[in-house]
Structure formats: structure tokens, C-alpha cells
Amino acid sequence: MPRSSSCPPTVTSPSDTSAFALGPWRVDPQLDTLHDGQHSVKLEPRTMRLLCVLAQAQGGLVRTETLLDTVWPQVVVTPGSLYEAVAQLRKILGPDAIATVPRKGYRLALLAAPSTPVGMVAAPALGPHALAVLPLRARQLPDSHAFIRESLLDELIAELSRHPQLVVVALGTMLSYAGQEHLSPQQIGRELGAAYLVDGLLELRGDTLRVRVQMVSTAQGTQSWVDAVELPLAAWWDTGALVAGRLARALNLELLDQAARAPAPALPGPDASQAQALASRAWIALFARPETREVTAQAQAWAEQAIALAPALPLASTCLAFCHWRQAQFGWGAVAAAAQRALALQHAEQAVALDPREPDAHYVLGLVAYSLGQAARAEESLRHCMRLSGSHAPAHGLLALIRTRRGHPQEAAALCARAFALSPREPLRVVWHLALAWAGLALHDYAAALEASQQAMAVNPDFGTAYLTGAAAAQQLGATEEARAWVAFLRQRTAFTSLQAVRERLPPAREAAHREQMDQLLRLLAAAGMP
Numbered sequence: 001m002p003r004s005s006s007c008p009p010t011v012t013s014p015s016d017t018s019a020f021a022l023g024p025w026r027v028d029p030q031l032d033t034l035h036d037g038q039h040s041v042k043l044e045p046r047t048m049r050l051l052c053v054l055a056q057a058q059g060g061l062v063r064t065e066t067l068l069d070t071v072w073p074q075v076v077v078t079p080g081s082l083y084e085a086v087a088q089l090r091k092i093l094g095p096d097a098i099a100t101v102p103r104k105g106y107r108l109a110l111l112a113a114p115s116t117p118v119g120m121v122a123a124p125a126l127g128p129h130a131l132a133v134l135p136l137r138a139r140q141l142p143d144s145h146a147f148i149r150e151s152l153l154d155e156l157i158a159e160l161s162r163h164p165q166l167v168v169v170a171l172g173t174m175l176s177y178a179g180q181e182h183l184s185p186q187q188i189g190r191e192l193g194a195a196y197l198v199d200g201l202l203e204l205r206g207d208t209l210r211v212r213v214q215m216v217s218t219a220q221g222t223q224s225w226v227d228a229v230e231l232p233l234a235a236w237w238d239t240g241a242l243v244a245g246r247l248a249r250a251l252n253l254e255l256l257d258q259a260a261r262a263p264a265p266a267l268p269g270p271d272a273s274q275a276q277a278l279a280s281r282a283w284i285a286l287f288a289r290p291e292t293r294e295v296t297a298q299a300q301a302w303a304e305q306a307i308a309l310a311p312a313l314p315l316a317s318t319c320l321a322f323c324h325w326r327q328a329q330f331g332w333g334a335v336a337a338a339a340q341r342a343l344a345l346q347h348a349e350q351a352v353a354l355d356p357r358e359p360d361a362h363y364v365l366g367l368v369a370y371s372l373g374q375a376a377r378a379e380e381s382l383r384h385c386m387r388l389s390g391s392h393a394p395a396h397g398l399l400a401l402i403r404t405r406r407g408h409p410q411e412a413a414a415l416c417a418r419a420f421a422l423s424p425r426e427p428l429r430v431v432w433h434l435a436l437a438w439a440g441l442a443l444h445d446y447a448a449a450l451e452a453s454q455q456a457m458a459v460n461p462d463f464g465t466a467y468l469t470g471a472a473a474a475q476q477l478g479a480t481e482e483a484r485a486w487v488a489f490l491r492q493r494t495a496f497t498s499l500q501a502v503r504e505r506l507p508p509a510r511e512a513a514h515r516e517q518m519d520q521l522l523r524l525l526a527a528a529g530m531p
Helices: 045-056 064-071 079-093 147-161 171-175 185-192 233-260 272-287 293-309 314-330 337-354 359-371 375-388 393-405 409-422 429-442 446-459 464-476 480-493 499-505 512-527
Strands: 020-022 025-028 033-035 040-042 098-101 105-108 112-114 130-133 137-139 196-205 208-217 223-232
Touching: 020 045, 025 045, 025 185, 033 185, 045 064, 045 079, 045 105, 064 079, 064 105, 079 098, 130 147, 130 171, 130 185, 147 171, 147 196, 147 233, 185 196, 196 233, 208 233, 223 233, 233 272, 233 409, 272 293, 272 314, 293 314, 314 337, 314 359, 314 499, 337 359, 359 375, 359 393, 375 393, 393 409, 393 429, 393 512, 409 429, 429 446, 429 464, 429 512, 446 464, 464 480, 464 512, 480 512, 499 512
Parallel strands: 130 196, 137 196
Antiparallel strands: 020 025, 020 112, 025 033, 033 040, 098 105, 196 208, 208 223
């Protein structure tokens, strides 16, 4: 029979719509959803109201009449509606989640607990460098090409996972979020314990596929980074990995940059998280800021503080090696270049020994080995870096320089093109322009060498080596005034004050091709007025 509306309820209608935890589930009354970390379920509004009323009782009995009055107010229904709603909840929560008290009512066997409200900032469970990559949405993409979504997601997660500093939620978990666009970034971030959420859109425009990706802070719900790449649809098989690599490199830089911008951690005593935060600051300064004396000094200070807190932290050793290499290369500081290179090698080898999977450690070891004239070791270190991380743009650019110095300048263009495609705005691209400049000199294409040198100067006006190749190319082309002006700049503003200083600062020429290139450079610099 229909119920009587005269039975007064003993439980009030739930006015608090805050999310709460229920066993393995997170319940969001505002969105009428339940999520267990892998699956999201949408409830009918009245079914959600029923669940909230039962949860409010904290395991206590709620009488049938009370449930009918509270869940279906001002509506005439039969108890069959309640039975059906309870059955729906049991299918989702489990057959024993809601207990029946014969001839009385129901009680919830799972205990509810408060969950972090949407407006509050909670520390991500996976740490400040954790991110989750959602399946990309598709627009105008034919069913025959639907595989591209999963392919790009797989490539992107796999490449991001190769960076030891990042924590990336696994592919299987993220695939469960396909079609869950109604969930907010804050909700997904809390469910997964990730500090940042990455989502994007695949859009087909004629024969061109456009990939747009953004990163959102799950605490604030604000966009912190966006990038877009376009490619011919027919070339997807050849360029899909490149697109994923470019996005992965940019996300890695952006995520660590976000962490580095956080307030400086206090240093009351040894603490691994403080050391990691300081090392991340040093890493960003070295890999994502222009190569200047001031930037390097600050990075070294952070790295040394990190080492003091955690001596076995690979990232800190990597950063210290990079700092000592720069000081040797550019004559920064009072310590002799040979001693600085020895320290750089020591820290680089330590970083590789501490974590052989760290791509940046192998990159810096390659850089230091090259500066010591160990070209073969440098090349192997860089190739290993690229095997660990296909998106490591600096390794491609530095390998172009080393291959040129080893007598293969014709390979530089392809390697640098790959580096620029992977990370077109990275400050370390000054080295890639330099590699093209050296290749131009080696191939006797002096106009190309001059252009590449000027592009390097534009990226970093304080990068002294670019003025060396620029002056040499300008002198060969007859632009003697420009060549002499750059020599004057070198003598006044850099450690390249003489031909002897150039010999000491640049890597020793131990192979025939390298010696020939150095002889050419020194001859042209002498003609341009270098003493």
C-alpha cells in the first residue's frame, strides 16, 4: 500500500553535499558519482539521496518509513521503490554493503568518513611531482582511427614514466576514465593522489591531426601549461612517437618548474623530501634557465644543500656535476678549470652509479667526458641517455656536436632537427645552434655557420662559444668588422681572452677531424684579431 505522509522522519534530509569516503569508494553527492580509483559510477539523484541518508546514520538502523519520507518527500510511492533503490546500491557496493533489518528498515554496513572538500588543498598522496594523464578526447576522428587515442596515451605515459623525478599513474588506471568528462580535475586528482592532471583533445581538420594538451593543478583547478602540435594524419605512424616525446619533455620541464616555484623549504635537519625539493630547484635552474654565471651559482648552492641533507641523492650529484662543468667551461670562479672538470666527472659518475636509470645523469656524464676529450665515452653516454628517454632533447643536440667533432658533421642537421622538434623553446637549445655552427664550419658552409652562431647568440647573449664560431665564420666570409667586434666581446666578457685560452677551455682535440676543426678555428680567430 502507499505510505502515509503522517510518519515524522527521524533523520533529516541531507543538506551537506560534501564528498565522503565509504569503504573503498569516494562518494560525491554534488555530482551523484561514486569512484573506487579505477571505476566511476553515476547514480540516480534519489539513489544518491538514499545512500547519503544511510551514511548519515553511521551504521545505525534507518526505518523504512523514514527513508521513504526523506528520500521521496512529497511523493506518493510504494516500498517497492525503496527495495529497487537498495538493490541498485547493493549491485555497486556489494551484496553485504546494506543490511536488511526485517520489518524495520535498513542499515549501512560500510562506515562513512569525511573526504577532502573540493575547495580545500590536500597534499597529493603520490607527492608533488605526480601526474595523471587522461585519455584524450576526440573530435571529428573517424572510428577507423580511434586507436590513435590509446596509442598516444600509451606513448605519453610510457615516456613520462622514464623520468625518475616524476610519478605517473599507470595506463590501465587512466583508461578507466575514458568517457568521464563530467568529473572535475580536483575530484580525479584526489581520487588518484596526483598533484597535476593532463588532458587533451585530438581534432581532425581535413587531413591534419591537431593534438592539444593542457596541464591542470588538481588543488586549484587552474591551467598551468598548454601546448599544441599539428601533423599530417597519414604520417601518424612516423610522427606519433615524436609528438608524445615533445609533450613529455615539455610536461617534465613544466612540472618540475612548478615544484621549483614553491616556497623554499626550511632546513631544520636531514630530510629526503627537502633534499629532493632543493635538487629539483637546481635542476630547473640548469636545464630550463639560460646558462649564466648567476643562475649556475644559485643552482650550485641548492645542489650543495641537497647533498648535505641526502648524500646519496642522484639528482643533486647530477646538478653539481653540471655546475662544475660550466665553471670550467666559462671560467667562472677561482678554481682552475682542470680541478673543476675533475669534480664534474666525480659527481657525474656518482650520479650514474646511484641511479643508472637517470637520463640526465648520463647526459651530464657525456658532457663532462666530451670536455675531457673522451669523445667515444661521451657518445655512448648520450646514446644511453636517449635509450632511457627518447624525449631527451638536449642529448640529441649534444650528440650532434660530438658527431661533428668526430668527423661526421653531415649527421648534425638531423639530430638537431629532432632536438628542436622535441623541445622548441628549451633554453639549452643554444647548444644545438652551436652544433649546427660547428657543422657549418666543418662542411665549409660558412653562411650556415654564421646564421647558426647568431641564432645561438639570440637565445643566450652571454654564451661565449657562439661568438667563437660566429667570429670564425664572419672572418671567412669577409665580414671583418663583425668578426673583430665579436673577438673584442670575447676578450672583454668571457674566459676566451686569447688563442691559448681557447685551446684550454675547449675540449682537447684527440681525433684527426677534431684537430683539423680546431686548427681552422684558431687560424680564423687569429685573423680576426685574437692574440
